[in-house]
Amino acid sequence: MDELIKELKELEELVLQCMKCGTCQAHCPLYQKDLLESTVARGKISLIESVYEGRLENATKILKHLDYCILCGRCKENCPSGVKTDEIFLKAKAVLRKIEKLPSWGKAILKIVMEKPELLAKIAPLMHIGMKFGAKRVKNDIFKPILGSFSKRNVKQIAKKPFSKTHGGFHKAQNEKMEVYFYPGCAANFIFPEWGEGIISVLNHFGVSVYVPEVNKCCGIPAATLGELETYKKMVNENLDDINKRDCEYVITCCPTCQYALSEMGPKVTEKSPNKHFYDILMFLDEVLNVKFDVNLDEKFSLHTPCHYLSPKKANLKKHLEENIQGDFVVLENQSCCGFGGTFNMKKYDDSKAVGMSKAEEVKSKNVKKIFTPCPGCAMQLTDAIVEVGSQATVEHPIVYYAKELKNNAF
């Protein structure tokens, strides 16, 4: 225990930055729901402080509060004192995980997801079939599993084959002007392969060759959020090694959380940095390729901004949509996090869903028919909530529409 307290004490310089002003309350999606101090960053930080200052004896008890966090990062983004809440929570969880181990089933799942990507890719077709027979179709490719705790969810069909299996390798563009490394991430790999396909076709169209890793290695963030920081470091290292050895200037992502894990948080915990610029596909189209689209929609659409979208780029996302997609754009009043949080959705489904539902209610009440978001986690969460409230809206990535537009114009 003394060792653990010593390790938590190492966070003191970060913890002391918190002046306990409580600003985080206004931005924490879970606080808005629970109205409890233990939910919000100020409370969690003071718990860590209480342990290493000897005011709280049973250190393991605070893990449940640290775990009750979507890790959306809104507290960090809006903290007047610049407290690095994400760094504090991930490191504190890793310390506490030493005395409260993950259950063996949790470790087994992590091991498969993190360390056996080939095995995961082989299981995917079985899961695709399993979904057909073990779930009820509620809408196009949205299913409600019949059994177990998953039966509350409305989930998108799993791909017949992972994107990295079908599209792994080099996709050379005609009139090649540059090459990029496309990191699809697990969700696009297994759930939204059409996003990856859209990215390849759009980039190829503009003379950008695309390299897709043949085996998609998880970015490691699920391990980090469960307190398994060593596994996270391992995954970041493996991915950055792979990325760094490719001879190109940019890494393209379609998952803000993967980008955060590999290019922002990753270097802080591994001390290894990528030698390339990371870009979300939409900002890459805007800022590097400087291209515009003219997609016309005849239905109300809106935008959900993912929490992990790099803060300075968040405002640009709305601008991007306004400049590239014409139609009735509705700005939602609810600009909250969707509530997904990856492993948080697995551990605390009801709490996670409750956060997303409030946004879905607004989507329904305003008769919005399409929500654009450039994050697969948000897309899964919003899809679930939107189906649940009985809205007819669908959740999409703009890239799919850009690819369609280019294809239509080609004929």
Add this chain to the structure above:
Amino acid sequence: MLNNALIKKFESILGKNNCFTEPEDTMCYSYDAFSAEPVQPDIVVKPQNEEQIKYIINICKDENIPIVTRGAGTNLSGGTVPVKKGCVLLTTCLNKILEINENDMYAVVEAGVVTANLANAAIKKGLFYPPDPGSVNISTIGGNVAENAGGLRGLKYGVTKDYLMGVDFYDMDGNYVKGGGKTVKLVTGLNLPGLMISSEGLLGIMTKFVLKLIPKPKFSKSMLVIYDDVIKACETVSEIIAAKILPATLELLDSFTIKTVEEATKIGLPTNADALLLIELDGHEAQVLEDFEAVKDICIKLGGNIKVAETAQERDKLWEARRKALSSLARLKPTLILEDATVVRSKIPEMMKAINDIKNKYNLVIGTFGHAGDGNLHPTILTDKRDKEEMVRVEKAIDEIFAKALELDGTLSGEHGVGFAKAKYLEMEVGSGTIEYMKKLKKGVDPQNLLNPHKMGL
């Protein structure tokens, strides 16, 4: 310490999910935004309605348990730290705006309503709720009333007390008390809203308020004025007021704060300036424009270099300098002590000079900004609470800052309250007779001294 039987009593009223006694839960209510040693309550309760509050009071009275009522916990004077332990009662679930009456221009709200939510709801109806404490997006109306919160618009629009028309609360016998009401004129009985404002939870548990709303100003104009000499900036404040002009906002930043804000934000502030004034006038367009010209003349006469905001974007940029003052300072050192010394407006130059002398005398880092228009300055001490020797100097500096404020016909607190942070200074300001009267009043309504004991030294 509570026993199991007692905990069960609370749980039978509130349900298990709304009672917290585990140390890792109660620890989260051992502090507020004032930098002080935390004190852990024995139990935290989260009532869902007023009826439950009545029962909580009854248990606490029978069992002699102190009660601290807490909204968002943004106090800057330790007002919600449960220094005698006991029960922390959260008002966060009483968060409904019950009525916004456009014709009679008032709102009825529960104690846990976040201030910004009321302000936004009023604006949607063309009305205005002016009090805007720095914590406007977090703090609750209950907390605002308990601490008589102010903000950037205090000069023209006043503070929370100027908008409190009615208050409902429970006394320590669990009786429901209704003070004030919805009419503009009301002189029936004792002025209970006047008694409850600034009472910091010492006289009853407030649950509901009637608040005055006013028409939303139709036009506004902002400017930033840069000075080579902070004293000239302070004199400008006095001259504007002497010219019978009341800006909505008249804010001051000293040179250290300017440099810090610029380093943090890169918004293009002049880092060689000795002071900045942010001035905003609002109201009828013709009047605003006339006053604006007069203010400009005064600023120029006193050596000010003026930047006028011509668009909403430019206005936002000017405001950023003021809004980022506290946060920029907060990043410099681990411990930030935000003080609240307030003087009559004509004494601001003297107070600014005194703060500078005290800073030098004790070799401390102090940035000063604040609501110069209403004399409310926030000397902000940057330190590290682990440095015990420096903390002794900080304490002495604070003593001298308050002594000077009182010497200049000022007060210990313009908007942050007394709490326990300033309890030891209270007698300096109000005298022993007044303290005795406060004690009698407190004893009369709370003979067991259970409502937020020890605050204001009572």
